[in-house]
Amino acid sequence: MLRLFTKTALARISHPKLENVRFLSQTKCVFEKTPASSTSNESQSPQTPANQAPTDAAQTQPWQKKSQYRNVTNFDKRVLVSVGKYKSLNDVPDKVPHETLDRARDKFRVKMCIYMMVVCVIFCIVQIIRGKKAAERGESVVNSNMEWHRKYNEEAAKKENK
Structure with a gap:
């Protein structure tokens, strides 16, 4: 049922150098539930446990290094406090x-996106209320547009007469 990956993918997952990769170590437990084919010689290579640290410094892989620290700016400090x-x-x-950063x-x-959505909804509600009040007064976009064009045409006619 879980045989979505090919035999070569199973062989790559059981490779000892790739044992500490987070994705592969998580998916390996899924693949252990399915019977592995014994046709590949690579899948029978000796494996070391994923939580065992290498004994030699030359064997240390990039994903095994301790987390790198970054200098914190004033904005980053504010972000860390607000979170x-x-x-x-x-x-x-x-x-x-x-x-961590x-x-x-x-x-x-995510927090800022949620705040912006809330502010957008508030502005939409305010505009709906303003539009309903303007409709009660008899104002409409069509009437204001007609009024603007009338004034524009009058000013243009005055400029032509001068």
Whole structure:
């Protein structure tokens, strides 16, 4: 039922160097539920556990490195505080892991989009109320457009006569 991937994809997932990749380590448990074909020699290679750290520094892969820290700007500090990661601007350190900063920016972006949607709905409601009041007074877009064209044509006629 879960055999959506080819045999080569299964062989790549069982490759020991790719064991620590997050996506592959998560999908491997899905593939273990299905019977693996024994035709591929690559799928029978020895595997190391995903949570075991390499013993040699030369074996360290880029995805195994500790998180890199980034300098925090004043705007980033405000984002981190508004998201709720820190209590005040003084609590924010000078360097923050980039994963934390990216996650905070994503939350801030979603929060700002929600605020803009709320403001847009409020402005729409205000315009509806203003339009209904203008209709009660007898004003309409067609009448105001006709009035503007009448004034424009009068001014143009005055300029031609001079």
